[in-house]
Amino acid sequence: MxxxxxxxxxxxxxxxxxxxxxxxxxxxxxxxxxxxxxxxxxxxxxxxxxxxxxxxxxxxxxxxxxxxEFDTKLRKPHHLREMITPKEVINLICQIRKNDLEKSKYEIRAELKHEHGISIGYNTIQKVINRHPELTNAYHKKKLKMHRRFKIARLRAAKELKEKYLGSLVQIDTKYLYILTSRFYLFVAIDCKSRFAYTQAYKTISSSSAADFLGKVIDYFPFPIEAINTDNGSEYLLNFHKLTTELDIPHYFSHPHTPKENSRAERLIQTVEYEFFNYQDDLLNDDLDEVNRRCDIFNIKYNQKRYHHSLHYQTPSAYIKSYLEKGGQPFSI
Missing domain, CATH: 1.10.10 (Arc Repressor Mutant, subunit A)
Structure with missing residues (x-):
């Protein structure tokens, strides 16, 4: 020793x-x-x-x-810098902030300039707020903390998922649709591999509507859905994301302002508008059931009668059948 x-x-x-x-x-x-x-x-x-x-x-x-030993305590200097802002201005800032805790430093600066003739930097105002705990907006901090707690991780889908196999990636999107004086929200879903699609209209664009639509998509598609890709809209959070978690289906998000990452759903919306609803001149009723009956007609036309260039001029249903005959992924009916 x-x-x-x-x-x-x-x-x-x-x-x-x-x-x-x-x-x-x-x-x-x-x-x-x-x-x-x-x-x-x-x-x-x-x-x-x-x-x-x-x-x-x-x-x-x-x-x-x-x-x-390494002293981890902070070494406070003997002489600290002090604010040179006059005490009267500090008291005025405190008074304005106490009257309205939602008022930002920029609004306080404008009020001081226009109503009191005092020109002061907004960083100085923020320092005054930080040094007085009673001026902090506790409700805003609590709300921000709750928002962060419920924040969902934005996972990004790999490019190879699009052409991997049937149901490997299904893209979902929403588009508003005006019929007469009523506004509907058209939800669309399309399988990236086979172009098999489904559309349905709703009166609201809530997460409950999106969750209901996802349930109908799962029942309508002739093969299991392995993953879903959506944009960052609020309708794809809460109930929709909760349902994907319960069903153990990965939920991927596109990057903000990047519609090309959800391109096949975007193209399906264009097809629905240009090739179908623009020619529904006899649709004079803004009843939701009638709109969805027309959506059912489009679903049959798109999946069983429309020939797709990307599928070498096959229908999605015919492509699925030939894909499985060649030893592709089995599916449920």
């Missing part, structure tokens, strides 16, 4: 209540004082820089070995 020569009494290493780092520094000091106080030789022996050694040498006290 190592004993040190520089200490007032002979002590063993086991007698010290020091951290590993402090004990390592004690080895430096013991070697330094027992070898003629040669700092360069000490640094070379322990492979440390001179700046590190000279930082600890003045701190070392052989009567107080805790001086070699």
């Amino acid at each position: 190592r004993s040190f020569k520089i200490l007032p009494v002979e002590m063993k290493v086991r007698d010290f209540n020091l951290s590993k780092d402090a004990l390592k520094r004690l080895y430096w000091m013991d070697w330094y004082f027992s070898h003629g106080k040669n700092a360069e030789a000490t640094c070379r022996h322990f492979n440390i820089s001179k700046s590190v050694f000279y930082r600890w040498l003045p701190r070392f006290n052989k009567f107080n070995l805790t001086s070699l």
Whole structure:
């Protein structure tokens, strides 16, 4: 067991209540004082820089070995900078903020300038707010904390999922639809591999409507859905995302303002409008059931009668049949 020569009494290493780092520094000091106080030789022996050694040498006290411990306490300076803002202005800022905790530093600055003729930087106003706890908006912080707690991780779908197999990635999107004076929300879903699609209209664009639509898509598609891709709309959060979690279906999101990542659903919306609803001149009733009856007609036309260039001029239903006959993924009916 190592004993040190520089200490007032002979002590063993086991007698010290020091951290590993402090004990390592004690080895430096013991070697330094027992070898003629040669700092360069000490640094070379322990492979440390001179700046590190000279930082600890003045701190070392052989009567107080805790001086070699790293002091993590903040060293507060003796003289602190103080705000040069007049006390009257600080009191005025506090008064304005207390009357309305929702008022931002920019609004306070404008009020001071126009109503009191005081020109002051908004960073100074923020410092005043930070130094007075009673001026903080506790409700806003609580609301922000709750929002972060319910925040959903935005996963991104890999490109190879689009053409992997049937149901490997289904894209879903929403488009508003005006019929007479009524506004409907058209939900669309399309399988990236087979172009098999489904459309349905709703009166609201809530997450409950999106969750109901997802349930109908799962029942309508002739194969299981392995993953879903949507944009970042609020209708695809809460109930919709909760349903995907319950069904153990991965829910991927597109990057913001990047519709090309949900391109096949976007193209399906264009097809629904240009090739179908623009020609429904006899649709003079804004009843939701009648609109959905027309959506059912489009679903049959798109999946069983429309030939797709991307499928080598096959219908989606025919493509699914030929894909499975060649030994593709089995599906449920």
